[in-house]
Amino acid sequence: MPVVHRLGLTGGIGSGKSSVARLLEARGAEVIDADAISRACTAAGGSAMRAIAETFGPDFVDADGALHRGNMRQHVFTHPDAKAQLEGILHPLIAAQIRLQAGNSNAPCLVFDVPLLVESPRWRPQLDHVVVVDCTQETQVRRVQNRNGWDLATITRVMQQQSTRSQRLAAADIVLFNDGNEMEHLRSLVSDLAGQFGL
Structure with a gap:
């Protein structure tokens, strides 16, 4: 190997x-981009969106069904606990996708x-x-x-x-x-x- x-x-x-x-x-x-994975999770239909809507409410979902980034950015800046809540949703999903991509790679x-x-x-x-x-x-x-x-x-x-x-x-x-x-x-x-x- x-x-x-x-x-x-x-x-x-x-x-x-x-x-x-x-x-x-x-x-x-092989570049495994945590930000790109995060964006995919928070896009319309992304794996994080149901939990985000349930946790933060409809103001944090845009008209397309994706994360409303502007509202979330402002909310996280003014509510430190919100950052931990959001990370609690996203980090396990991102980590699982990273493991999957790394395991499937043949790059040196x-x-x-x-x-x-x-x-x-x-x-x-x-x-x-x-x-x-x-x-x-x-x-x-x-x-x-x-x-x-x-x-x-x-x-x-x-x-x-x-x-x-x-x-x-x-x-x-x-x-x-x-x-x-x-x-x-x-x-x-x-x-x-x-x-x-x-x-």
Whole structure:
């Protein structure tokens, strides 16, 4: 049996984590995207929607039957217990789908793209290495403003929900410093990383 490397990939909002995941996938890694799984669970007809409607009520289901993300985002920011309730619904569903995807993969390297990898202690024992995509907070804010059009207050609230930059760096086995706007530089960093794991 060939060795399968299990990498955890994380980074704060606007760090470039998704770009790194796409580049690794292009090199032959299998990317298991926790955010994509979460979105599928909360789409119309998704496996989480019945429990979300029963727990939070109709204001949190949009006209199509999917999660009303704007209402939920605001609710979670103002009601800390709601975040735990939502995670209690989503996390078991996401974990089951991740196990299924990992078990069905034949790739030489599995990349677990997990935004809250540092915050959740259950992840580290399942991984060979933790890869953190890093940049300054100023760069994070600029990128998210350009990409999402959010105001500074919204970006700051999201960043405060995530682990701090120092916490991510402390958890890292490998750091990709992605502070510029040069895609070629990031591609070079990922190429070096991929080479370490047979990609």
